Amino acid sequence: xxxxxxxxxxxxxxxxxxxxxxxxxxxxxxxxxxxxxxxxxxxxxxxxxxxxxxxxxxxxxxxxxxxxxxxxxxxxxxxxxxxxxxxxxxxxxxxxxxxxxxxxxxxxxxxxxxxxxxxxxxxxxxxxxxxxxxxxxxxxxxxxxxxxxxxxx
Amino acid sequence: xxxxxxxxxxxxxxxxxxxxxxxxxxxxxxxxxxxxxxxxxxxxxxxxxxxxxxxxxxxxxxxxxxxxxxxxxxxxxxxxxxxxxxxxxxxxxxxxxxxxxxxxxxxxxxxxxxxxxxxxxxxxxxxxxxxxxxxxxxxxxxxxxxxxxxxxx
DNA sequence: CACAATTAGTTGCGTGCGCAACCATTGCGG
DNA sequence: CCGCAATGGTTGCGCACGCAACTAATTGTG
Numbered sequence: 502x503x504x505x506x507x508x509x510x511x512x513x514x515x516x517x518x519x520x521x522x523x524x525x526x527x528x529x530x531x532x533x534x535x536x537x538x539x540x541x542x543x544x545x546x547x548x549x550x551x552x553x554x555x556x557x558x559x560x561x562x563x564x565x566x567x568x569x570x571x572x573x574x575x576x577x578x579x580x581x582x583x584x585x586x587x588x589x590x591x592x593x594x595x596x597x598x599x600x601x602x603x604x605x606x607x608x609x610x611x612x613x614x615x616x617x618x619x620x621x622x623x624x625x626x627x628x629x630x631x632x633x634x635x636x637x638x639x640x641x642x643x644x645x646x647x648x649x650x651x652x653x654x
Numbered sequence: 655x656x657x658x659x660x661x662x663x664x665x666x667x668x669x670x671x672x673x674x675x676x677x678x679x680x681x682x683x684x685x686x687x688x689x690x691x692x693x694x695x696x697x698x699x700x701x702x703x704x705x706x707x708x709x710x711x712x713x714x715x716x717x718x719x720x721x722x723x724x725x726x727x728x729x730x731x732x733x734x735x736x737x738x739x740x741x742x743x744x745x746x747x748x749x750x751x752x753x754x755x756x757x758x759x760x761x762x763x764x765x766x767x768x769x770x771x772x773x774x775x776x777x778x779x780x781x782x783x784x785x786x787x788x789x790x791x792x793x794x795x796x797x798x799x800x801x802x803x804x805x806x807x
Numbered sequence: 808c809a810c811a812a813t814t815a816g817t818t819g820c821g822t823g824c825g826c827a828a829c830c831a832t833t834g835c836g837g
Numbered sequence: 838c839c840g841c842a843a844t845g846g847t848t849g850c851g852c853a854c855g856c857a858a859c860t861a862a863t864t865g866t867g
Contacts, residue, residue: 511709512770514702514722515807518777519682524723525796526679528803529672544853549667556664563815569667570677572855577817599815599862617665624671630802631795638791639799642784643678646792649783650681697823716845725825730847752832752845 532627536619541612542586546571546579551605554589555613559602561594588612685780689772694765695739699724699732704758707742708766712755714747721807741765 514520530545537543543551549569554560557568562580566573580603583589588609594600605613628636647653667673683698690696696704702722707713710721715733719726733756736742741762747753758766781789800806 511766512705512774513709514705517705518781519679519686520702520722521796521800522675522682523679524805525799525803526672526676527723528805529675529799532803533672546853549673552665552667552670556666561815569673570680573816574818574855575853578853581817597815597863601816613664621665627799627802628671631798635791635795635798638788639795642788642792642795643674645784645788646678646682646780647674649780650678650685652677652681699823714845726846727825727848728823731823734847750833750845754846 529627533620533623536623537616540619541616544579546575547583550576550579550583550603551588551609551613551616554603554605555610555617558604561600561602563600565603583609682780686773686776689776690769693772694769697732699728700736703729703732703736703756704741704762704766704769707756707758708763708770711757714753714755716753718756736762 534545534548537548549571550565553565553568557564560568562573562576565571565580566576569576571579580589580591584591587606589603590606591601591603594602631639644653687698687701690701702724703718706718706721710717713721715726715729718724718733719729722729724732733742733744737744740759742756743759744754744756747755784792797806
């Protein structure tokens with residue numbers, strides 16, 4: 502089966518799935534970043550660190566990198582920024598003194614508690630443009646692609 | 655309706671659609687860039703310019719920027735690189751001497767003719783992990799989201 | 808117990824990006 | 838027809854990124 506008209510010899514970027522997927526991801530990301538960037542001054546790496554630490558207190562930078570699939574230097578710098586802003590704090594692990602356990606500060610927890618509902622609501626708004634059936638189909642396809650590319654958690 | 659378990663109070667990044675979508679787009683992009691990067695020495699902006707010019711001869715940088723949704727400086731630099739490699743050439747438009755019409759050179763056309771089938775085959779391989787039904791559902795969902803975000807061509 | 812190999816995390820460096828400022832040219836209003 | 842806003846395109850600058858090299862701590866092996 503073919504995704505586009507068979508008569509086409511060249512390549513129409515507008516109908517090319519990898520390109521469309523990238524454009525969609527950027528669009529969704531911008532739709533979301535209105536919240537964490539403009540209202541809380543976080544960029545994407547910082548937001549991901551906040552989201553991870555917020556639900557997994559005391560995790561390490563290593564864990565955050567694996568779980569978010571960000572490069573460890575990107576994680577390291579995001580953590581440094583968040584620490585400067587007193588949103589997270591670090592303590593050397595007793596068991597392994599190379600590791601540093603990352604936790605939200607009181608201010609960080611306050612921001613997290615305010616931020617997460619807004620972000621989830623934003624996701625809900627986005628997905629509300631799909632019918633129940635469409636959402637199910639879209640998620641099923643996404644899971645298959647993730648699995649094919651070895652991306653699933 | 656809810657995408658994830660209602661008992662969850664925090665946010666699990668792994669199940670968060672915007673995050674998954676970004677990860678999937680990066681994964682697909684990497685899966686593809688094996689071809690145009692390693693075998694042809696193109697990066698993403700260069701590949702997009704090649705793809706656009708290859709099917710729309712004589713178009714302008716402005717047109718490429720709108721059609722690929724890349725920033726005009728990114729397009730400008732990609733074009734400069736491709737011109738250095740003698741893959742494209744530019745000529746001032748007779749009608750408007752601010753514009754420069756972009757075309758593939760003979761070498762550029764040769765690369766395009768070799769590149770496009772490989773890239774389309776790669777897309778086909780990727781989508782082959784979906785059943786006919788899954789593909790239809792996935793594309794339908796994608797179209798609805800694109801439309802919601804005002805992304806459609 | 809010593810020494811090599813591994814792992815957590817940081818940093819110097821080169822690169823690519825977007826913003827804003829900038830040319831050159833064209834279109835428009837008085 | 839002149840002057841000024843708008844448009845196509847390029848460039849200087851600051852910034853974030855990934856790679857590779859590094860430090861510090863730990864684990865494995867003889």
